[in-house]
Amino acid sequence: MLELDEVGLVHNHRRTDEVVALKDLSLTAPAGQFVTVIGSNGAGKSSLVRVVSGAARPTSGRVRLCGRDMTRLPDYRRAGLVARVFDDPRAGTAPELSVEDNMALAMSRGERRTLRFALSAKRRALMRERLAELGLGLEDRLPDRVGLLSAGQRQSLTMVMAGLTRPEVLLLDEHLAALDPGTAQRVLGLTAELVRGVGCTTLMITHNMDHALALGERLLVMSRGRVVADLDQRDKRAASVADLVELIAGAGDTVSDRILLREDTPIETTKGQQ
Numbered sequence: 001m002l003e004l005d006e007v008g009l010v011h012n013h014r015r016t017d018e019v020v021a022l023k024d025l026s027l028t029a030p031a032g033q034f035v036t037v038i039g040s041n042g043a044g045k046s047s048l049v050r051v052v053s054g055a056a057r058p059t060s061g062r063v064r065l066c067g068r069d070m071t072r073l074p075d076y077r078r079a080g081l082v083a084r085v086f087d088d089p090r091a092g093t094a095p096e097l098s099v100e101d102n103m104a105l106a107m108s109r110g111e112r113r114t115l116r117f118a119l120s121a122k123r124r125a126l127m128r129e130r131l132a133e134l135g136l137g138l139e140d141r142l143p144d145r146v147g148l149l150s151a152g153q154r155q156s157l158t159m160v161m162a163g164l165t166r167p168e169v170l171l172l173d174e175h176l177a178a179l180d181p182g183t184a185q186r187v188l189g190l191t192a193e194l195v196r197g198v199g200c201t202t203l204m205i206t207h208n209m210d211h212a213l214a215l216g217e218r219l220l221v222m223s224r225g226r227v228v229a230d231l232d233q234r235d236k237r238a239a240s241v242a243d244l245v246e247l248i249a250g251a252g253d254t255v256s257d258r259i260l261l262r263e264d265t266p267i268e269t270t271k272g273q274q
């Protein structure tokens with residue numbers, strides 16, 4: 001379970017350029033819940049991800065994971081519990097290391113084990129199996145440097161690696177933003193499978209309202225550092241993109257072009273339609 005208790009995040013505290021990124025935000029997401037998060041530019045979506053991952057320390061409030069207070073725990077000490085996939089496909093993997101070494105690091109993350117331990121034959125077989133499920137032929141490229149892979153291949157690999165760490169919480173921060181529509185569709189399908197397979201609590205930040213409505217069982221609308229609407233599965237099924245636009249506009253935010261210009265990215269899993 002992920003719990004945020006009146007979390008505040010203020011940049012440039014008490015300076016003339018002070019910015020309140022999160023304002024007394026409280027949220028409880030039970031274990032395994034898949035939550036999508038939308039909001040205009042500057043609403044605080046990435047800030048939410050940053051305080052949960054440990055990349056930013058809240059100015060006030062508490063962050064708890066599985067009942068444990070993580071508020072002051074830096075990101076490297078949350079590894080193994082929290083996995084994050086960024087919008088930049090280059091951010092989740094080490095380009096100079098091979099596919100195999102990247103995956104070995106993911107497997108050993110959160111465990112105090114060496115790379116050599118991680119590279120047992122059994123683990124290598126598991127790597128091949130997971131990569132083969134992508135249908136990209138990456139299972140035959142274990143020795144290749146990750147820097148040689150395309151953006152879509154790299155983001156797919158990052159997703160597989162996130163699954164290997166078996167995190168309690170998975171944070172997806174606009175992880176489809178830099179991908180072309182076809183690749184985004186494939187990685188989106190992979191997302192649904194990964195979340196289902198690992199059963200972790202997931203926060204998925206997106207500008208795509210269709211994705212926000214179609215995926216997950218709960219949808220949060222953020223504005224000015226707060227959650228202004230919290231839709232459960234039933235509300236989500238009944239809601240349309242127009243309703244979400246109205247919720248954002250109703251909170252006094254400008255609805256950005258990125259939200260209005262919807263890409264037609266149907267949701268499809270790598271094993272067939274959802």
Ligand SMILES: Nc1ncnc2c1ncn2[C@@H]1O[C@H](COP(=O)(O)OP(=O)(O)OP(=O)(O)O)[C@@H](O)[C@H]1O
Nearest residue numbers: 011019020021039040041042043044045046047048
């Ligand atoms: N390091 C920082 N210093 C000062 N202000 C910051 C910093 N990081 C974020 N902010 C501000 O905090 C607010 C929330 O930013 P955040 O990145 O969380 O929004 P967002 O909802 O993710 O926006 P977007 O969709 O545009 O990425 C914004 O006003 C932003 O300008």
